[in-house]
Amino acid sequence: GPAAATPGGEGRNGSLRLAIIGGTGVYDPEILEDVREETVVTPYGRATVRIGTFRGLEVVFLARHGAGHTVPPHKINYRANVYALAALGVKRVIATAAVGSLRQALAPGHFVLVDQFLDFTKNRISTFFEGGEEGVVHIDVTEPYCPEIRARLAEAGKALGLPVTNGGVYVCTEGPRFETPAEIRMFERLGGDLVGMTSVPEVVLAREAGLCYATVAMVTNYAAGMAGQPLTHEEVLEIMAANGANLRRLILEALPR
Ligand code: HPA
Numbered sequence: 487g488p489a490a491a492t493p494g495g496e497g498r499n500g501s502l503r504l505a506i507i508g509g510t511g512v513y514d515p516e517i518l519e520d521v522r523e524e525t526v527v528t529p530y531g532r533a534t535v536r537i538g539t540f541r542g543l544e545v546v547f548l549a550r551h552g553a554g555h556t557v558p559p560h561k562i563n564y565r566a567n568v569y570a571l572a573a574l575g576v577k578r579v580i581a582t583a584a585v586g587s588l589r590q591a592l593a594p595g596h597f598v599l600v601d602q603f604l605d606f607t608k609n610r611i612s613t614f615f616e617g618g619e620e621g622v623v624h625i626d627v628t629e630p631y632c633p634e635i636r637a638r639l640a641e642a643g644k645a646l647g648l649p650v651t652n653g654g655v656y657v658c659t660e661g662p663r664f665e666t667p668a669e670i671r672m673f674e675r676l677g678g679d680l681v682g683m684t685s686v687p688e689v690v691l692a693r694e695a696g697l698c699y700a701t702v703a704m705v706t707n708y709a710a711g712m713a714g715q716p717l718t719h720e721e722v723l724e725i726m727a728a729n730g731a732n733l734r735r736l737i738l739e740a741l742p743r
Contacts, residue, residue, distance in 0.1 A: 505535075505546040505576040506737065507567070509684060510584040510706075511726025513555065515547035517738060526570035531563050533570035541743060546576055550684060559661045559683035565611060568691040578635060579692055579699040580737055584722050585656065585680040586664070586709035588673060592680070593705065595729045597643060597736060598654035599636040600701040601629075604678055605686045608660040612687030614694050623694070630689050635700035635740070642739035648732055654679040656703060658686035667711025681709050704733055 518538025615623035643650025657673045661683035692699035706725040
């Protein structure tokens with residue numbers, strides 16, 4: 487439980503405790519050693535994480551959709567997940583996300599370090615602060631995604647020669663259906679670059695919890711209507727599988743050494 491967290495979230499090597507939230511296609515903390523599973527009981531429900539070490543650094547891994555991808559985007563218990571990470575003393579989070587691209591230049595396999603979002607979710611509890619005892623809180627989201635972690639990931643991308651763009655607008659839809667081509671045209675006109683189903687409220691809750699949170703989005707497909715053929719979840723999984731090794735290399739290269 488939370489007792490495993492050291493005061494101040496300091497890892498064994500003195501760096502801030504870090505978590506990876508694995509999105510679609512990223513279910514396994516393969517890279518970690520001495521992995522143990524922990525279930526954290528939160529006021530919002532349980533969240534199960536795996537905790538292991540990488541180069542002596544303790545890393546918490548959370549599979550956003552559950553270990554076997556059984557939880558769809560609109561059913562994810564975002565509050566329990568973020569609360570659990572904070573309770574474990576996590577200070578920094580790198581989240582992965584499979585996304586559709588609204589830009590020809592952002593082809594499948596491209597990585598984008600998201601810097602803004604447009605929220606088109608409809609039915610999600612997106613705050614820890616519901617009035618009453620918790621009070622009324624309006625969190626600032628001028629810079630929702632951690633600039634320091636983004637900078638590290640950008641450098642890592644450069645070092646590895648991977649296609650990484652630092653900055654991009656993530657349009658979050660409710661899902662679980664994909665979008666209509668008309669919606670995609672609308673999102674493109676509104677300034678969206680990518681479309682996915684999970685960054686909101688995850689990033690918002692992370693900010694409320696005081697975490698430094700960044701998302702590395704991987705383009706798995708051109709958005710609906712752009713490729714002239716229907717979208718499938720299989721296609722998303724295929725591209726994730728083909729580029730998953732690069733995603734892992736990118737994240738590992740960005741971790742403190
Ligand atoms: N739309 C929404 N979410 C997604 C997509 C998409 O095209 N690809 C991967 N996640």
